[in-house]
Amino acid sequence: MFTPMTPAPTFRHRRLAPLLAALAMFGPFAIDTIFPAFPAIAAQLHASPFAMQQTISVYLIAYALMSLLHGPLSDALGRRRVILAGVVVFALASIGCALAGTIEALLAFRALQGVSAGAGLIVGRAIIRDCFDGPEAQRLMSTVSMIFGIAPAIAPITGGWVVAVAHWSMIFWLLAAFASLLFFACIAWLPETHPHERRLRLSAGALASSYRLIVRDRAFLPLALAGTLNFNALWVYISSAPAFVLDLLKLDAQHFAWLFIPAISGLMLGAFLSGRVAGRLSAAATVRLGYTIMLAAVVLNVFLALLFPSPRLPWSVLPIGLHAVGIGINSPTLTLLLLDRFPQYRGAVSSLQAFMSLVLSAIIAGLLSPLLSDSALKLAAGAALATLLGFAAWRAYRRVERAAQPG
Numbered sequence: 320m321f322t323p324m325t326p327a328p329t330f331r332h333r334r335l336a337p338l339l340a341a342l343a344m345f346g347p348f349a350i351d352t353i354f355p356a357f358p359a360i361a362a363q364l365h366a367s368p369f370a371m372q373q374t375i376s377v378y379l380i381a382y383a384l385m386s387l388l389h390g391p392l393s394d395a396l397g398r399r400r401v402i403l404a405g406v407v408v409f410a411l412a413s414i415g416c417a418l419a420g421t422i423e424a425l426l427a428f429r430a431l432q433g434v435s436a437g438a439g440l441i442v443g444r445a446i447i448r449d450c451f452d453g454p455e456a457q458r459l460m461s462t463v464s465m466i467f468g469i470a471p472a473i474a475p476i477t478g479g480w481v482v483a484v485a486h487w488s489m490i491f492w493l494l495a496a497f498a499s500l501l502f503f504a505c506i507a508w509l510p511e512t513h514p515h516e517r518r519l520r521l522s523a524g525a526l527a528s529s530y531r532l533i534v535r536d537r538a539f540l541p542l543a544l545a546g547t548l549n550f551n552a553l554w555v556y557i558s559s560a561p562a563f564v565l566d567l568l569k570l571d572a573q574h575f576a577w578l579f580i581p582a583i584s585g586l587m588l589g590a591f592l593s594g595r596v597a598g599r600l601s602a603a604a605t606v607r608l609g610y611t612i613m614l615a616a617v618v619l620n621v622f623l624a625l626l627f628p629s630p631r632l633p634w635s636v637l638p639i640g641l642h643a644v645g646i647g648i649n650s651p652t653l654t655l656l657l658l659d660r661f662p663q664y665r666g667a668v669s670s671l672q673a674f675m676s677l678v679l680s681a682i683i684a685g686l687l688s689p690l691l692s693d694s695a696l697k698l699a700a701g702a703a704l705a706t707l708l709g710f711a712a713w714r715a716y717r718r719v720e721r722a723a724q725p726g
Contacts, residue, residue: 322523338508339446340463341501342439345409346382348494349432351474353573354560358486363487366422369689374687375558377426383435383677389441390670391526398442398449399511405438406505410498410671417491441673445665448658449512454598456655475560475575485616529667536660538723539671541715545606546653547676549613549646550708552702553582555691556639559682562692567630575631581640589647602652603717609649610710616642617703624699635695642702 343479353360393401412435415428415564431521447459474512481489533539556563564578589609596605620638652674661668683701691697 332647334460335446335508335510336463337452338504341437342406342443343463345436345439345498347410348474348497348621349378349413349429349436351557351560351579352478352481352490353487354475354496355479355523356482357561359482359487360425361684364419364422364425370422370426372685372689373426374429377432378429378436379677379681379684382437383433383674383681385434386441386673386677387530388436388670389438389673390445390665390667391529393442393445393513394667395662397511397515398446398513398638399505402442402474402509403436403502403548405435405442405496405630406502408435410495410502411489413495413498417488417495433614436671437466437677441669444654444658446512447664448655456592458597472721475579479575499506502565526667529664530671533661533664533668533671537658538660538716538719539668541719542653542660543655543672543675543714544582544712545709545716546650546657546672548678548705548712549609549649549653550676551679552613552617552638552681552705552709553586553643553646554583554680555688555698555701555705558680558688558697559692562688563630563695563698567634567695568635577636578639581633582643584649585640585643589644589649590651591647592644593648593651605652606649606713609645609647609652610713611645613642613645613646614644617699617706620699621696621703624696626693638699639702642682642706678703 336443338542353374360366360374361368361371389401389405389478407666409432412428415431416425417429419425443463447456447463450456451459477493481487551681560578561576564575568574568577570577589612593605596608600608616638619643623634624630657672658665687701704721
């Protein structure tokens with residue numbers, strides 16, 4: 320078992336990173352794998368395009384609501400127990416999706432997937448901070464991000480090939496099998512990093528009190544929004560993937576890689592660079608580097624969207640990959656800055672950050688994506704707006720930090 324705030328032995332570090340990354344993969348696998356199957360699902364279940372888009376937003380709303388509880392539950396009951404329960408429920412929900420015979424049933428089981436999918440990602444962040452401090456925590460967070468980044472890249476590609484050779488329900492059977500394998504891996508290798516003496520009392524009053532304490536912190540909202548809006552600039556494209564790939568790029572279901580490989584390669588490269596600069600650059604300098612790259616990417620993206628009203632490969636996807644590099648650099652640092660403000664409530668902070676991110680993601684997927692996805696210029700403008708708002712939030716956080724410094 321790890322001692323909190325004590326660096327783990329190297330072999331444990333190497334085992335923990337891929338395990339936590341695999342746990343975090345539930346989210347992108349459950350979202351991105353089904354994109355290529357949208358036409359087949361809609362045809363069999365007699366669902367409209369709007370109803371199919373809700374398979375994403377319903378999942379995200381359930382994910383967001385439950386994310387408020389994953390962290391506090393792990394603060395009270397322990398990290399390991401909450402993660403194991405989440406993996407089991409996800410496996411059962413995936414089986415339900417595979418057997419769904421109506422769009423209503425599919426939406427219900429998608430919501431159940433969302434309820435359980437966040438346990439690994441949210442509690443995993445708290446586990447990293449339980450075990451490591453300073454540059455070591457940033458390096459492990461970056462390693463997890465790099466491995467985790469494989470999921471959104473291979474998920475739609477996998478989904479496309481599954482649809483080409485099998486029934487769409489096979490996607491959900493594969494998700495159930497992945498969860499089952501991961502359950503046994505957690506039984507064997509996942510340590511409990513939150514000992515009994517550090518656990519908090521679980522009650523509605525205590526939960527409300529901890530959330531009040533967090534949201535009253537002047538730095539919490541701008542810092543959480545900075546990380547959330549950074550990712551949502553990329554999510555504008557991910558949530559619009561069926562329209563962007565099939566309608567705008569005029570590709571088929573086996574070519575989602577044209578969007579996801581540049582985006583995820585950028586995230587992985589950015590996470591790698593974040594790990595390399597850990598301990599060499601300050602947190603502020605690291606985030607500044609990330610925003611420099613992101614702002615340059617959105618300017619290039621809008622320019623190319625104006626130059627090519629009909630998207631062209633590879634030019635229309637290259638700025639997306641560049642943008643993702645900046646997101647990958649910033650994400651570990653912003654997450655650790657947020658967790659470090661509340662050492663006693665890391666689970667709750669991780670939950671609240673995830674809730675904010677998921678609510679915005681659900682709004683984009685359910686409401687904004689249908690409005691933006693018919694035009695490359697609209698998508699580029701949406702990503703640019705999210706980036707600019709995220710940068711403004713980061714600047715607001717820096718002002719709060721400077722005002723709090725003595726003298």
